[in-house]
Amino acid sequence: MPSATLSRKEVSKHDTEEDLWVIVDHKVYDLSDFVDAHPGGSVVLTQVAGQDATQAFYNLHRHEILQQYSKLCIGVLDNELPEVIDPQPGDLSRVPYAEPLWLAPQFAQFTNQYYKDSHRRLQKAMRVFVEVHVTPEAKEKEKDGTFISQGLIDKMAEANILAMRLGPGKHLHGRVILGGGVVEGEEFDYFHDLIVSQELTRHGQRGFQDGNMAGMTISLTAVRQWLNNEKLRDRITEEVLSGKKKMSLAITEAFAGSDVAGLRTTAEVSDDGQHYIINGTKKWITNGMFSDYFVTGCKTKKGFSVILVPKTEEVEVKLIKTSYSTAAATTYIQFNNVKVPRDHLLGEEDNGFKVIMSNFNHERWMMSCMVTRWTRTILTDCLLWSHQRHIASKPLIAQPLIRHKLARLISLVEANQAWLESLTHQMNGMTYAQQSVLLSGPIGLLKAFATRSAHEVADEATNIFGGRGLTVGGMGAKVEMFHRTYKFDAILGGTEEVLMDLGVRQAMRFMPNAKL
Numbered sequence: 001m002p003s004a005t006l007s008r009k010e011v012s013k014h015d016t017e018e019d020l021w022v023i024v025d026h027k028v029y030d031l032s033d034f035v036d037a038h039p040g041g042s043v044v045l046t047q048v049a050g051q052d053a054t055q056a057f058y059n060l061h062r063h064e065i066l067q068q069y070s071k072l073c074i075g076v077l078d079n080e081l082p083e084v085i086d087p088q089p090g091d092l093s094r095v096p097y098a099e100p101l102w103l104a105p106q107f108a109q110f111t112n113q114y115y116k117d118s119h120r121r122l123q124k125a126m127r128v129f130v131e132v133h134v135t136p137e138a139k140e141k142e143k144d145g146t147f148i149s150q151g152l153i154d155k156m157a158e159a160n161i162l163a164m165r166l167g168p169g170k171h172l173h174g175r176v177i178l179g180g181g182v183v184e185g186e187e188f189d190y191f192h193d194l195i196v197s198q199e200l201t202r203h204g205q206r207g208f209q210d211g212n213m214a215g216m217t218i219s220l221t222a223v224r225q226w227l228n229n230e231k232l233r234d235r236i237t238e239e240v241l242s243g244k245k246k247m248s249l250a251i252t253e254a255f256a257g258s259d260v261a262g263l264r265t266t267a268e269v270s271d272d273g274q275h276y277i278i279n280g281t282k283k284w285i286t287n288g289m290f291s292d293y294f295v296t297g298c299k300t301k302k303g304f305s306v307i308l309v310p311k312t313e314e315v316e317v318k319l320i321k322t323s324y325s326t327a328a329a330t331t332y333i334q335f336n337n338v339k340v341p342r343d344h345l346l347g348e349e350d351n352g353f354k355v356i357m358s359n360f361n362h363e364r365w366m367m368s369c370m371v372t373r374w375t376r377t378i379l380t381d382c383l384l385w386s387h388q389r390h391i392a393s394k395p396l397i398a399q400p401l402i403r404h405k406l407a408r409l410i411s412l413v414e415a416n417q418a419w420l421e422s423l424t425h426q427m428n429g430m431t432y433a434q435q436s437v438l439l440s441g442p443i444g445l446l447k448a449f450a451t452r453s454a455h456e457v458a459d460e461a462t463n464i465f466g467g468r469g470l471t472v473g474g475m476g477a478k479v480e481m482f483h484r485t486y487k488f489d490a491i492l493g494g495t496e497e498v499l500m501d502l503g504v505r506q507a508m509r510f511m512p513n514a515k516l
């Protein structure tokens with residue numbers, strides 16, 4: 001911050017379009033050379049030239065604009081101090097409900113049954129990493145639609161963030177996480193996993209969020225668990241976790257969504273019995289454009305099988321445009337006589353349903369982590385906006401109707417986080433196989449409830465923001481993005497209808513012979 005101290009009287013002398021100073025939060029900005037470039041035009045700036053424009057500024061801009069344009073600041077007012085919090089990378093928000101309860105600064109003095117010191121250290125390190133390295137690229141890529149850079153992948157690989165995204169397991173043992181001293185790979189549990197997922201979501205750039213190795217996160221888990229050839233499994237794990245190779249999950253087709261029975265891609269055993277010959281198409285494959293491996297669902301002789309297919313010339317990829325950014329690299333794939341060694345099979349031949357179903361658990365749980373965190377980000381924007389937006393000299397929050405809407409949003413966000421933490425606690429005490437039997441129903445119900453909540457949050461947040469909730473960029477940028485793209489979470493990994501049905505059917509498997 002410039003050290004010059006200036007008086008309000010001095011500022012008031014710079015009140016023309018050619019010589020234009022304004023005060024925002026006790027700091028003085030020289031906008032003389034910026035007037036013509038100002039996206040809001042010169043007229044509005046001339047109207048406040050030489051004056052304190054704090055309220056006008058915060059009615060129309062996000063605070064981050066001041067950070068971006070900090071070079072325009074020429075000094076502070078004599079004997080006055082800035083009052084608005086200027087968040088720095090890694091900071092926790094003091095806005096009520098902006099952080100989950102265990103993390104909220106107001107609750108810092110109380111212990112929490114789920115989170116230990118290593119969770120707090122990991123959260124801190126992840127927040128700094130994401131805000132410094134991920135968020136700037138996320139914003140850029142979301143806009144221009146290009147794919148994640150190898151530079152960022154390398155940084156995440158080096159910090160072992162890619163490895164953490166698979167969840168707890170042997171693949172983390174001995175790894176130095178985020179430079180060391182944060183959490184040991186051996187003690188990494190599902191609460192650490194939850195933190196990684198939630199911190200990676202806070203930037204709110206939905207297409208990039210999926211472009212950021214989501215394909216790997218939902219497919220390498222299956223390879224780790226089910227690829228029978230251990231040597232191959234470990235080589236591929238290393239290639240992918242080091243960021244050198246990329247992977248995606250290729251199940252859905254134009255002919256069938258999550259309805260595995262309707263898939264048409266075939267894998268036939270070659271005449272010499274050593275290979276599968278794969279033919280068919282896949283659609284909506286996240287990260288497919290830059291993947292080197294595809295964990296692919298195929299029809300085999302007597303059923304359905306999952307096969308790891310390396311990218312070759314016989315695998316053709318085409319970009320699909322969806323309502324979020326092409327940064328997600330959503331892909332249409334054609335397999336045209338692709339020859340794959342038979343040891344690339346996951347699990348047993350014709351028994352791939354088991355592979356897919358057990359793999360879904362972590363994916364759906366992770367999506368619940370993410371969408372719950374994202375709804376909290378939207379709630380935070382709504383709370384901030386209701387405070388800083390003034391209508392007829394009163395903040396929006398002065399209206400009972402707005403407070404009522406906020407109460408509903410808070411309740412939904414907190415309910416989802418609490419349910420998520422309760423299931424995460426259960427996961428920590430279970431094996432992968434136990435989770436498959438006992439938790440696939442509850443996790444399915446949680447994801448469906450989280451995305452139903454997102455639906456309501458998107459609706460109410462857009463109403464609170466009005467026109468700004470419909471504008472790409474500006475005050476309502478996050479709300480607009482959320483409203484346009486929250487449905488991805490409601491559909492990817494299983495639709496709400498399918499998951500709700502699954503949840504109740506799973507519960508019925510444990511129904512005793514009880515009577516009313």
Ligand code: HEM
Binds near residue numbers: 069
């Ligand atoms: C430090 C001083 C300022 C800077 C750096 C600045 C910068 C910007 C930027 C970057 C935008 C585009 C926002 C976006 O799309 O995200 C914008 C929009 C705008 N600005 Fe400023 N601005 C400043 C002061 C002001 C003041 C004092 C006023 C009014 C009195 C004003 C009025 C507007 C208006 C009306 C818009 C368009 C907002 C909309 O479309 O909703 N600006 N400004």
